[in-house]
Amino acid sequence: MPPTPTLRSLLARRRNATVEEVRETLHRFRSLVEQNDRVLELIADAGEKLGGEYVFDSKYLQDLAGALRDAAHSVVTTLNAISNDRYPELLDALAAIDESVKAALECRLAVPDSPYVLPLSEVGLPNLEAVGAKMARLGEVRSRLGCSVPEGFVVTTHACRDFLRSAGLLEAVEILGRRFAEGRDGLEVETARIHQGILEASIPRKLARAIRRAVARLVKPGEKDLLLAIRSSGVEEDGELSFAGQYESVLGVSVDDVCSAWQRVVASMYTPGVLDYLRQYHAPPGCGFMAVGVLRMVPVRASGVVYSLDPNAPENDVLVVSAALGLGKLVVEGGAPVDRLEISRDPGHEVVSRRLARKEHMFVAVPGRGAVVETVPESERLEPAVAPWELAELADTACRIEQYMKSAQDIEWAIDHAGRLYILQARPLRVTAPMKPPERNLSEVVGRYPVLMREKGEVACRGIGAGPVRIVADPEELPQRLAPGAVIVARAATPRLGGLLAGASAVITDLGNATGHFATVARELRVPTVVGAESATQTLVEGMEVTVDAEDNVVYGGRVEALLRYQLFERSSFADAAEFRILRRMLRRIAPLGLRDPTSPAFAANRCATYHDIIRFAHEKAIAELTEIGWVSTPSGVPWVRRLDLPIPLDLVLIDLGGGFRVEAGTTTVTVADLTSRPLLPVIEELTLGGAWETAPADMDLEGFMSSATRSMPLTGGLTGRPEQNLAIVSKEYLHLSLRLGYHFNIVDTHLGDTPADNYIYFRFVGGVTEITRRSRRAMLLKRILESHGFVAEGRGDLVVGRVKSLDADAMVHRLRMVGRLIGFTRQLDIHLRSDHLVDEYVARFLNGEAASPKV
Amino acid sequence: MKATRKKVLLLDDEPIVCERLKPALEKIGFYVESYTEGQKVVDRVMEETFDVLVTDLKMQKPDGLEVMDFVRQHAPATKVIIITGFATVDTAVETLKGGAVDFIAKPFKIRTLCDLIVKLTSSEPAAP
Numbered sequence: 001m002p003p004t005p006t007l008r009s010l011l012a013r014r015r016n017a018t019v020e021e022v023r024e025t026l027h028r029f030r031s032l033v034e035q036n037d038r039v040l041e042l043i044a045d046a047g048e049k050l051g052g053e054y055v056f057d058s059k060y061l062q063d064l065a066g067a068l069r070d071a072a073h074s075v076v077t078t079l080n081a082i083s084n085d086r087y088p089e090l091l092d093a094l095a096a097i098d099e100s101v102k103a104a105l106e107c108r109l110a111v112p113d114s115p116y117v118l119p120l121s122e123v124g125l126p127n128l129e130a131v132g133a134k135m136a137r138l139g140e141v142r143s144r145l146g147c148s149v150p151e152g153f154v155v156t157t158h159a160c161r162d163f164l165r166s167a168g169l170l171e172a173v174e175i176l177g178r179r180f181a182e183g184r185d186g187l188e189v190e191t192a193r194i195h196q197g198i199l200e201a202s203i204p205r206k207l208a209r210a211i212r213r214a215v216a217r218l219v220k221p222g223e224k225d226l227l228l229a230i231r232s233s234g235v236e237e238d239g240e241l242s243f244a245g246q247y248e249s250v251l252g253v254s255v256d257d258v259c260s261a262w263q264r265v266v267a268s269m270y271t272p273g274v275l276d277y278l279r280q281y282h283a284p285p286g287c288g289f290m291a292v293g294v295l296r297m298v299p300v301r302a303s304g305v306v307y308s309l310d311p312n313a314p315e316n317d318v319l320v321v322s323a324a325l326g327l328g329k330l331v332v333e334g335g336a337p338v339d340r341l342e343i344s345r346d347p348g349h350e351v352v353s354r355r356l357a358r359k360e361h362m363f364v365a366v367p368g369r370g371a372v373v374e375t376v377p378e379s380e381r382l383e384p385a386v387a388p389w390e391l392a393e394l395a396d397t398a399c400r401i402e403q404y405m406k407s408a409q410d411i412e413w414a415i416d417h418a419g420r421l422y423i424l425q426a427r428p429l430r431v432t433a434p435m436k437p438p439e440r441n442l443s444e445v446v447g448r449y450p451v452l453m454r455e456k457g458e459v460a461c462r463g464i465g466a467g468p469v470r471i472v473a474d475p476e477e478l479p480q481r482l483a484p485g486a487v488i489v490a491r492a493a494t495p496r497l498g499g500l501l502a503g504a505s506a507v508i509t510d511l512g513n514a515t516g517h518f519a520t521v522a523r524e525l526r527v528p529t530v531v532g533a534e535s536a537t538q539t540l541v542e543g544m545e546v547t548v549d550a551e552d553n554v555v556y557g558g559r560v561e562a563l564l565r566y567q568l569f570e571r572s573s574f575a576d577a578a579e580f581r582i583l584r585r586m587l588r589r590i591a592p593l594g595l596r597d598p599t600s601p602a603f604a605a606n607r608c609a610t611y612h613d614i615i616r617f618a619h620e621k622a623i624a625e626l627t628e629i630g631w632v633s634t635p636s637g638v639p640w641v642r643r644l645d646l647p648i649p650l651d652l653v654l655i656d657l658g659g660g661f662r663v664e665a666g667t668t669t670v671t672v673a674d675l676t677s678r679p680l681l682p683v684i685e686e687l688t689l690g691g692a693w694e695t696a697p698a699d700m701d702l703e704g705f706m707s708s709a710t711r712s713m714p715l716t717g718g719l720t721g722r723p724e725q726n727l728a729i730v731s732k733e734y735l736h737l738s739l740r741l742g743y744h745f746n747i748v749d750t751h752l753g754d755t756p757a758d759n760y761i762y763f764r765f766v767g768g769v770t771e772i773t774r775r776s777r778r779a780m781l782l783k784r785i786l787e788s789h790g791f792v793a794e795g796r797g798d799l800v801v802g803r804v805k806s807l808d809a810d811a812m813v814h815r816l817r818m819v820g821r822l823i824g825f826t827r828q829l830d831i832h833l834r835s836d837h838l839v840d841e842y843v844a845r846f847l848n849g850e851a852a853s854p855k856v
Numbered sequence: 857m858k859a860t861r862k863k864v865l866l867l868d869d870e871p872i873v874c875e876r877l878k879p880a881l882e883k884i885g886f887y888v889e890s891y892t893e894g895q896k897v898v899d900r901v902m903e904e905t906f907d908v909l910v911t912d913l914k915m916q917k918p919d920g921l922e923v924m925d926f927v928r929q930h931a932p933a934t935k936v937i938i939i940t941g942f943a944t945v946d947t948a949v950e951t952l953k954g955g956a957v958d959f960i961a962k963p964f965k966i967r968t969l970c971d972l973i974v975k976l977t978s979s980e981p982a983a984p
Contacts, residue, residue: 049963055877056963057870059941443885462966551880552967566883579872 052462093608104585116159132233132291144502152295160289167201198267225367252370302385303328303414308402323385326362349395453555456533460519463528465506466547493518506548659732679735679752686820760805768830777833866890867911894918
């Protein structure tokens with residue numbers, strides 16, 4: 001373990017950096033930036049692979065994991081070399097991520113560190129490993145498609161693991177998993193012992209409390225006899241395996257019995273039947289921990305199951321509905337005749353065939369007794385369980401869920417006494433009939449439709465979708481929600497548009513590329529997407545029916561049923577293939593950026609949860625190390641450090657990592673004409689333009705002055721540990737600009753090259769001279785201006801962070817010019833922002849190209 | 857008049873590769889058979905003539921190179937495309953010398969392979 005550097009050694013280093021030390025540090029910094037870029041490149045690359053455009057195999061996944069690990073380790077090692085081993089704990093964080101990625105690669109399921117209980121409103125496919133597949137899908141159906149589902153919450157896999165640990169069963173579970181994986185027989189005794197142990201153990205107090213509190217939140221004021229359904233939600237059941245009927249679900253549970261019912265459901269994972277099932281399907285043993293849904297029971301009038309396709313005769317193009325009075329137990333478990341209807345999949349959903357059962361019994365939920373059989377009154381026995389209009393809504397909902405999930409669905413539903421439809425469960429349908437091969441001459445059939453666009457732009461997410469065109473010309477005027485099934489045709493692929501993607505049939509944008517944030521969202525939601533199609537908003541007309549083939553990148557006029565059917569009949573959607581599932585899991589441990597705000601206490605080495613976090617942290621800290629070196633006293637004979645000669649009073653030191661500026665012998669400064677750094681030039685040019693550098697004397701009123709006089713000032717130092725030197729670290733295509741102007745601190749970190757995927761701008765602004773209200777107004781203004789230029793901006797108090805990425809070089813130069821102007825414009829602006837309405841005025845001034853103060 | 861469909865053989869020991877490529881090629885009008893074992897391809901080539909063989913390199917015996925050699929000898933009209941995750945200049949040169957018409961490194965875009973096969977087969981009548 002290297003010795004922790006003393007304050008003295010750090011100070012000495014800061015003040016008296018020798019030429020050799022500086023050279024060495026810069027060399028290391030450059031290598032850190034290169035490896036940092038390498039990680040980002042690998043992440044972007046891997047994200048693109050999820051779109052379905054590429055063929056990749058398990059070797060790719062292994063190579064990816066290896067390359068990421070190597071690059072991330074190199075970044076961390078270099079940071080510690082630059083900083084005298086200031087961040088040893090970063091190595092621990094890195095090791096944990098390595099292990100977690102390895103687990104994903106080996107199909108081992110991880111248990112995420114989630115809360116014990118998550119409300120259904122926070123549940124979806126991204127947290128599948130915490131909430132299990134069944135609840136994750138129910139969460140998606142609720143939040144993405146707006147379907148009614150019962151209110152409720154999920155007791156997570158994390159809760160299950162902690163329970164098994166406290167029950168002393170964790171080791172037994174792990175041993176069982178290993179033995180199962182080795183293919184050993186005779187595990188029944190062990191399984192039964194765990195099963196019994198789960199039922200007999202007491203639930204840790206903290207967990208019991210979390211469950212009770214969540215249950216209490218479900219009880220409405222004055223409500224008595226609330227009944228709950230406790231449903232298993234295993235993480236293993238995310239692919240082709242349905243686990244139908246293998247795990248227990250308990251219906252009609254009263255509020256006081258939730259904990260014991262939860263135990264029963266968890267115990268149902270350890271039965272000989274489940275082991276046989278897993279063996280039969282050659283499934284991995286799973287993680288051994290189960291998530292469980294706790295849902296309000298809907299007061300049902302009728303319920304049942306709908307298949308979005310007839311699993312025995314998929315070519316018939318019908319939905320199959322089974323319906324019973326009361327609870328769906330009769331339908332799911334069989335045992336009595338139920339209504340069976342076939343409904344056309346075509347819009348309008350005509351009933352194709354109907355077979356009504358004589359309904360003598362039904363299940364109802366009774367407080368204290370669970371699901372109980374009741375006799376159906378004689379007069380109602382021959383009535384259909386579901387009314388025609390309810391059938392149409394059911395069919396329509398099933399088709400929408402199928403379209404969203406991209407595979408045929410097996411859906412449990414219920415209708416309450418008011419006729420409201422609830423979705424209780426949606427899972428992939430196992431189609432048993434042999435799949436019909438694609439139509440022999442699909443290309444001939446397709447040839448009969450008019451081609452509206454061909455090979456314009458690039459495919460960001462593969463797939464086929466059809467629907468009416470909905471043109472979104474101005475991203476600022478987006479509606480909150482679009483009618484489901486629309487084909488969105490938009491000018492720009494903005495992150496805001498990403499929020500509307502759920503439920504869209506397909507998306508085409510004029511601008512954008514396949515590695516942008518928007519494309520990532522499209523792939524996460526599996527919406528067929530073409531980006532950068534240049535003139536789609538001109539070519540396509542609002543309301544016209546089109547079919548987007550985001551495989552061959554063709555847009556047809558009309559609804560090409562043959563193509564839509566082809567998509568549905570494809571043996572399994574690629575996104576469900578094992579390699580894709582593994583890549584998705586790996587990416588969850590690699591790509592999300594949790595460490596966003598360097599001024600927050602959470603911006604710490606031990607909070608790094610992904611490789612992205614690691615490099616973000618290391619990059620930030622490496623730059624902090626660089627700015628601590630006493631550059632001003634660096635000998636002028638060093639060719640890579642120069643002061644920039646500017647026509648405005650800005651003292652700026654440049655550090656060249658390569659190709660950033662030209663140096664003439666014998667000089668100590670460089671001029672704007674010497675700059676060769678592509679991202680620095682537009683910023684500086686704009687900043688030094690007449691009028692951009694706000695010079696009007698700031699007329700500070702007493703209130704503002706007192707605030708600044710009494711507020712403690714070590715603002716920038718306190719936040720970042722950086723001295724006052726303005727610094728630009730540059731290379732041909734890179735710029736890191738740290739500016740301390742008055743009392744605020746501004747960072748611009750950017751890459752500008754010819755590959756749009758590598759380009760980004762990171763803009764951070766914090767501080768100011770006035771009281772927090774005015775500083776916050778300036779932050780608000782910055783946020784709005786950044787957003788109007790396509791940045792994703794976040795603000796908190798006087799801090800603003802804006803990001804934009806994957807733009808082409810021209811668009812980057814345009815934004816960097818704006819950034820240059822913005823730095824000058826906002827320099828003293830907080831002093832002027834005496835009221836909220838002035839924010840609008842100054843935003844308008846900036847956007848109109850005016851100076852902050854009228855010229856005198 | 858309906859054109860006879862061109863015939864493509866796929867060989868890769870990783871099922872995902874065949875599962876992705878087969879429907880994509882069928883969609884644009886090819887007849888496709890896919891296999892995960894080299895021996896099956898060797899058997900099929902003796903029974904029927906195919907226009908194109910797409911094969912991985914590293915596999916259990918017979919591996920991609922051996923299958924290619926066999927096809928070059930017994931079905932010289934069949935064009936061979938190599939797809940591999942172990943792409944180096946040396947392997948590319950070696951396989952092209954061995955008679956492959958093209959060499960594609962994995963991961964690759966489905967479109968790239970489809971376009972290539974369309975190009976290779978467009979000028980000639982389908983194999984009998």
